[in-house]
Amino acid sequence: MNGGALLAAAALPVILGLLGGRLAAGLAAPGDGALYRATVYVLGGAVVLHLVLTLLDFAGIPWSPLLLAAIGAALYLLGWRFLPRGPERADLAVGFGWGDGVALCVVAAFTAIALTGWITFGDFVFHWGLKGERFYLMRGVDYAYLARGWNWVLHPDYPNLLPEMYATAALLRGGFDAPAMVLETCAFAALTLAAVREGLRQGGADRFTRQTGLALIALVAGAFGIGYVTAGGADWMLALALAAAMPPLLRPPDRTGDFQIAAIAAFAAAAKIEGVPLAAFLILAQWARRAWSERRPAIGAALRLGLPVAAVVLPWLGRAVHHHLLLPSNAGTVEMARARVVLAAVVESIRDTGAWHGFLVAAFLPLLLLLPRRTRPFAIVAALQLAFDLYIYFSAPMNDLRYFVLSNFARLGFQLVPASLAMALLARDGLADPPAQRGVETTIARV
Amino acid sequence: MLKRLALGLLTAWAAAGFLYEVNAAVAGYDGRADAIGGVPWRLGAPEPVAVERCVGAARETIPPGSAVAFTSPGDDPDHPDAAFKRWRWAAYLLPEDDVLQASDPSAARLAGYAIACGTAIHDPRVEPIQRLPDGWLYRVTRP
Numbered sequence: 286m287n288g289g290a291l292l293a294a295a296a297l298p299v300i301l302g303l304l305g306g307r308l309a310a311g312l313a314a315p316g317d318g319a320l321y322r323a324t325v326y327v328l329g330g331a332v333v334l335h336l337v338l339t340l341l342d343f344a345g346i347p348w349s350p351l352l353l354a355a356i357g358a359a360l361y362l363l364g365w366r367f368l369p370r371g372p373e374r375a376d377l378a379v380g381f382g383w384g385d386g387v388a389l390c391v392v393a394a395f396t397a398i399a400l401t402g403w404i405t406f407g408d409f410v411f412h413w414g415l416k417g418e419r420f421y422l423m424r425g426v427d428y429a430y431l432a433r434g435w436n437w438v439l440h441p442d443y444p445n446l447l448p449e450m451y452a453t454a455a456l457l458r459g460g461f462d463a464p465a466m467v468l469e470t471c472a473f474a475a476l477t478l479a480a481v482r483e484g485l486r487q488g489g490a491d492r493f494t495r496q497t498g499l500a501l502i503a504l505v506a507g508a509f510g511i512g513y514v515t516a517g518g519a520d521w522m523l524a525l526a527l528a529a530a531m532p533p534l535l536r537p538p539d540r541t542g543d544f545q546i547a548a549i550a551a552f553a554a555a556a557k558i559e560g561v562p563l564a565a566f567l568i569l570a571q572w573a574r575r576a577w578s579e580r581r582p583a584i585g586a587a588l589r590l591g592l593p594v595a596a597v598v599l600p601w602l603g604r605a606v607h608h609h610l611l612l613p614s615n616a617g618t619v620e621m622a623r624a625r626v627v628l629a630a631v632v633e634s635i636r637d638t639g640a641w642h643g644f645l646v647a648a649f650l651p652l653l654l655l656l657p658r659r660t661r662p663f664a665i666v667a668a669l670q671l672a673f674d675l676y677i678y679f680s681a682p683m684n685d686l687r688y689f690v691l692s693n694f695a696r697l698g699f700q701l702v703p704a705s706l707a708m709a710l711l712a713r714d715g716l717a718d719p720p721a722q723r724g725v726e727t728t729i730a731r732v
Numbered sequence: 733m734l735k736r737l738a739l740g741l742l743t744a745w746a747a748a749g750f751l752y753e754v755n756a757a758v759a760g761y762d763g764r765a766d767a768i769g770g771v772p773w774r775l776g777a778p779e780p781v782a783v784e785r786c787v788g789a790a791r792e793t794i795p796p797g798s799a800v801a802f803t804s805p806g807d808d809p810d811h812p813d814a815a816f817k818r819w820r821w822a823a824y825l826l827p828e829d830d831v832l833q834a835s836d837p838s839a840a841r842l843a844g845y846a847i848a849c850g851t852a853i854h855d856p857r858v859e860p861i862q863r864l865p866d867g868w869l870y871r872v873t874r875p
Contacts, residue, residue, distance in 0.1 A: 387747075394754055402775035403761040410775075410824045418827040422796075435832045438820065461827075463775070497739050504746035512753035514774065642749030713735060 290462030291400075294454045298472040301330030304357060307364025309371025311544035317532065319374060321483035324476045324529055325545055328552040332593065333360065334453065335446045335555045338426075339600050347424035350456045384496030384503075388478045391507035396471040399516035402464045409463070409517030412439040417451025418461040432608045442610040444601050446555035447519045466517060473521035474510060477528050478503050481707045484531030488659075488711035498710040502703050505644045509699055512640025519557040523700040526553035526560065527667060530567055531704055534662040535711075538574035543589040546571040551593040555601075558615070559673065559697070564594050566669040570662050617680045627678045630690035638695040648698035650705040653712075660708045667701050773817050783818050786849035786867040787825045793862055793869060794845050796828040801843035801872070803834035805850045818849060846870040 305312065305326030312325045337356055341348060398404050406413075416439060419427050426449075431441035450469055455461040481502050485495045506524070515521065529549045533542035550567040553560035568590040575586040605611050635645045651671060654664035674697045683689040760767065760774075767777045774780070783804075794800060804818040823831040832839050834846060834853070846858050849867040858870035 391750065394750075398754070398757050398761070401761050403764065404757055405775050407773060410773075410780075411820045415824045415827055418824075422828050430830065433830060433832075434838060435836050493736060494739070497736075497743050501739065501743040501746050504743065504750040508746065508750040508753045511750075511757050640753060642745065642752075644746065644749075710739070713739075 287462065287465075290454075290458050290460065290465035291468065293458035294462075294465040294468040295472075296457065297450060297454045297469065298327050298476075300357065301334060302327045303330070304333055304361055304364075305330030305548075306371075307361055307368055308544075308548075310369040311541065312548060313371040314532075314536070314539070314541040314545070315372040315374075316487065316536075317374070318483050318486065320479040321529075321532060322371075322374075324479050324483070324525075325548060327472070327476060328526070328529060329548040331446060331450070332548055332551040332555060332597065335449060336596055338449050338453075342425050343600070348420075348452065348456060349424065350459070353453065353456060382492065382496040384499035385482070387500035388482070388503035391503040392471065392475045392478065395474055395507050395510055395516075396468070398511055399467040399471055400464055402467075404511055404514045404516045405463070405467055406515050406518035409467075412443070413447050413517060413519060414451065414463055414466060415439065416445065416448035417466065418455070420445070420448050421452040421455040421461050426604075428604060428608045428610075431610055437612055440558070440612070441608075442605045442612055442615070443519075443558050444555045444560065444597070446552070447522065447557075463517075470510075470516045470518070470521050473525050474506070477506065477521060477525040477703055480525065480528035480531065481703055484528065484535065484704065484707045485710065487532045488535050488707075490711055490714060494710055494714055498707060502706050505642075505647075505706065506699075506703050508642060509640050509644075509695075509702075513638070513695060513699075515696070515699070518696075520696045520699050522556035523553055523560050523563060524703050526550075526556070526563065526567075527670075527700060527704040528707070530666065531663060531707060534570065534666070535659065538571060538578055538586075540586075540589070543571060543575065543586050547590045547593040550590070551597045554594055554597045559670070559677075559700075561598060562673045563666070563670050563700075564598070566666045566673075568594055570666050574662055614682055616677060617682045619676065619680045621679065623679050623686060626686050627675065627690055630678075630687045631694055633687075634691055634694040634698070641695060641698075644702060644706075645695060645698045647706050647709070648701045650709045651701065654705070654708050657712050660712050663704070663708050667705055671701060773821075779814070779818070780821050782866060783821045783849055784825055785865040787822045787847060787864075789864045790845075790847050790862065790867075790869040791826055794826070794829060798844045799830045799832065799839075799842040800826060801834040801836070801839040801846040802831050803846070803848050803851060803853060822847065822849070840872075843872050846872055 302323055305328065308329050309322070309326070312329050313322045338348060346352070419430055426445055430436065431439060451466050454466060454469070478499065482499050485498050490498065509515070510521070526549050530546060533545045536542055546567050550564035553567070554564035572583060572587050572590050575583040638645055648671060651664045651667035654660040655668060678686070678690055681689070764774070764776045765778065767774070802819050802822045804815050806815050819831070819833050832843065840857070846853055847864070847867065847869055849864070852868055853870055857874070858872050860868050861871050862869040
């Protein structure tokens with residue numbers, strides 16, 4: 286690992302944030318805090334990067350650092366010249382508390398340990414990192430390589446945002462440096478906690494709940510992230526997506542919420558294969574809220590929500606079908622006879638996954654969060670995602686079903702836990718009812 | 733008050749769990765050279781380091797873009813899936829090449845080179861061209 290590689294890997298999320306910041310007029314609500322704005326900007330910038338690289342692939346143009354820098358600068362300047370500015374930030378007067386300090390310490394510890402390479406996820410070696418370096422060397426997504434018969438182990442059908450980020454960081458630096466690449470995971474971890482913090486704030490939690498809740502979630506996620514060896518993988522990206530969706534799903538549905546959910550959903554769809562159904566659930570939930578509140582089909586909202594996701598999903602699906610990348614082991618016919626084995630393995634995961642220290646059970650909180658009205662939109666999305674995970678267990682052709690569940694439920698559950706815990710804290714404090722019902726202002730919680 | 737107490741206790745439990753994991757990770761990293769059993773496949777652990785020594789030396793000889801057949805000793809009870817994992821590490825360490833298992837039916841048809849780590853290949857279709865740390869690099873010959 287060298288300084289240049291670290292600098293390039295650290296610079297990438299900053300560059301993506303600057304790029305996404307040009308979309309501030311759509312992506313920032315007046316009540317959003319600075320950290321949350323930065324979070325959504327990074328997600329938006331990542332989607333822009335993915336679309337640019339996809340376009341270059343379709344055009345047969347090799348990726349190069351100069352070309353990417355020129356395109357990035359051009360998009361930034363065009364956005365600066367032609368797109369409206371974002372709304373001014375409200376004076377939120379939210380101070381730094383002990384929970385913020387704990388969260389910072391967790392991110393720092395996670396980063397320090399991750400940079401040693403010791404908690405690099407096995408799948409970084411088996412596919413995420415290998416694809417990233419291959420794409421860097423080939424200056425593009427190497428579909429012929431992914432389509433080789435023996436490369437089914439690479440999950441060739443997965444969306445490619447994470448390897449693309451690795452390849453871009455390598456292009457910036459002029460070489461692929463594995464330990465430095467895990468800095469992207471550290472950035473996702475920090476942004477996840479920033480989104481959780483904002484969710485608690487916009488949910489109207491009091492200072493004690495905000496600070497203690499943030500500390501709790503940071504410690505739980507940090508323990509799992511370190512103990513279960515997650516650096517370099519994509520599971521943090523989906524945890525981030527769900528956490529970032531909390532504020533727009535807590536607010537009454539609005540146009541900015543459409544854009545935010547669209548960017549978050551497109552990010553999730555580009556990140557991992559189970560991010561595609563998550564994206565669908567997010568946009569359907571937001572669209573249904575818009576249509577319900579307006580008592581009409583809300584075509585404009587449907588377009589705002591659907592187009593960015595379609596721009597990510599359709600090229601991915603087209604390429605995957607064209608190159609025969611979709612694996613037959615992804616899903617099959619639902620077999621309810623598997624219920625006993627699946628449920629036993631899920632319980633075993635909750636009981637025996639040491640790195641969770643018992644908190645994996647929080648992945649099932651969305652079922653309880655369906656009850657309060659205010660947490661219901663989030664809970665519907667998270668519960669559907671949980672149902673999708675179970676659908677895979679009930680249908681994917683697997684020889685050893687127990688092993689299959691044990692090998693991934695702890696990670697799939699992680700995608701749900703940070704945001705679900707935050708929402709549960711809001712519900713616990715009776716903050717889950719709409720403000721009008723409680724007769725108090727909860728939009729912006731002050732110190 | 734009870735709600736606050738419950739949240740505080742949960743946070744204390746989470747803090748204990750976090751400190752446990754940090755301690756385990758630091759201790760594991762410090763002892764990585766002797767890591768055996770459940771965690772041999774992390775960056776810096778003996779198994780991957782051995783594969784890296786073997787494959788790294790071959791990388792200097794194999795032209796980029798080659799198809800490479802890889803083989804290593806079979807699994808044993810202490811290292812389930814060890815052969816599979818060595819193969820995936822070899823693929824990771826040779827990203828510019830197509831690395832397939834020597835047992836893959838395509839290998840005989842496609843591979844131009846073969847790497848054996850921790851073992852040797854005795855097959856008239858391959859000729860050894862380089863001694864590797866704990867292994868051999870072969871050129872695949874075809875009639």
